[in-house]
Amino acid sequence: MKIAFYGSSLLSSYWNGAATYYRGMLFDLARRGHKITFYEPDAYDRQKHRDIEPPEWAEVKVYDATEDALRGVLAEAAAADVVVKASGVGVFDDELLEGVIAHSRPDAIRIFWDVDAPATLAEMRGYEKHPLRKALESLDLVFTYGGGPPVVAAYEGFGARRCVPIYNALDPATHHPVEPSPRFASDLSFLGNRLPDREKRVESFFLEPASRMPGKSFMLGGAGWEDKPMSANVNRIGHVYTRDHNAFNCTPMAVLNIARDSMAEIGFSPATRVFEAAGAGACLITDAWEGIELFLKPNEEVLVARDGQDVAEHMKALTRERASVIGEAALRRVLAEHTYERRGEQVDAILAEEAGRIRERSAA
Missing domain, CATH: 3.40.50.2000 (Glycogen Phosphorylase B;)
Structure with a gap:
């Protein structure tokens, strides 16, 4: 499947604790045959503090933190089979959420991937007009990188059709024993x-x-x-x-x-x-x-x-x-x-289930 992923940054961990999570998850999904395009804004000096250059297993599109550039990358959601909006992008978060829903195809799998579920849920409890509350009715899935049963219950209580924790894990090719320094x-x-x-x-x-x-x-x-x-x-x-x-x-x-x-x-x-x-x-x-x-x-x-x-x-x-x-x-x-191979297997199976569900819905 073609996956369009709108997140904070794949290339930099600077003020971006989700970087290694994104890398581990998306590398394994790419290894399973999915084609990944990651969209990240040029913001918070992250591009000046890159940990990696664009990897072979994903196309990375860095866009200016402007409304014109935002419109350009959102338009590309129409080409994807799976469209992901991650939490905590840092700029245009609400516009990205609305935009990926508006621009994605009716047969695409729409996902909100929450890398800070406790904070997101606290915001939704405190603000009845929170954009995610309305967006949940148009989303197929919510993935979270933790939270267990309390987070699942909270998201489903807000109207999420399905919420699945996809926990952090280990990429043994990246994190492994080395000589002390x-x-x-x-x-x-x-x-x-x-x-x-x-x-x-x-x-x-x-x-x-x-x-x-x-x-x-x-x-x-x-x-x-x-x-x-x-x-x-x-x-x-x-x-x-x-x-x-x-x-x-x-x-x-x-x-x-x-x-x-x-x-x-x-x-x-x-x-x-x-x-x-x-x-x-x-x-x-x-x-x-x-x-x-x-x-x-x-x-x-x-x-x-x-x-x-x-x-x-x-x-x-x-x-x-x-x-x-x-x-x-x-x-x-x-x-x-607890490796990303295990987590990737889980996500891959869920995507296959969702694709089948959408096909059945379209055929009905």
Whole structure:
């Protein structure tokens, strides 16, 4: 099938945490014979901070963040068998949603792919005229990259015909064990951009434990932390390109995952960082969220912290030897159960089902 995918960016992870998710999912779909065209706006300096050049397995069309350019790329939706509008493009989100519905063919599969379902659902609850509320009646599917039963129930409650979580996963060709790098040497590292609904949790789970453990070294990667007060044993290194993620994950004794407020409340939403770290064989410490045991087994494949005190206790007890055992167990688990090949197989089957349903509807 020809898939037109309107998203934030395939080429850059700069202020774009969904990049590795898009790459993993769409590469596998392309491998299965689908023809991918990804449309991304030239916005937020993402094109100045590319991690990759356009890949062989997808055509990438970068358009100016103008209304004229928007009209041009929306017109191309008419040529696609599957039209996807992702959440969080960052510019013209409402216009893109309306436009892909208006320009897609009647026999096309129309999908809203939500990479931040808790935030989207909160917006819809707070605004009766939210554009997505009306759009749901014209969409065939809602995919989310997490959320589990609570998110499915919420979307169906708003009128979605079908909502399916397509969880983050591992692309073992991209994220895998590498040799440690002195650049990323630390006892505990965390990678995440500074966002309003994440900052307080970073303070609680990362910065406060660091301030209480002056004898240990901490590393903070991600954009926006330059003016944030923190103890001297925290080394802030700014944006970390995806090409460096393996070394960033492999080098420290442990890597910390911290969910944003909304994700932690709903649960069932492992971030891409969880699978990237596990795929690199890292010892992962994660804040507690519902459903984690579906992905990694606590105390054997991952360490779980309810608060900053738990993080500190884990770090006091952890040795390099135990960290290696946990990381190796996590790597085995994600390779067996949580790869993008598995996720791509799921999406491919759903697309085939939907195409059959549309054919039956047209023949009736």
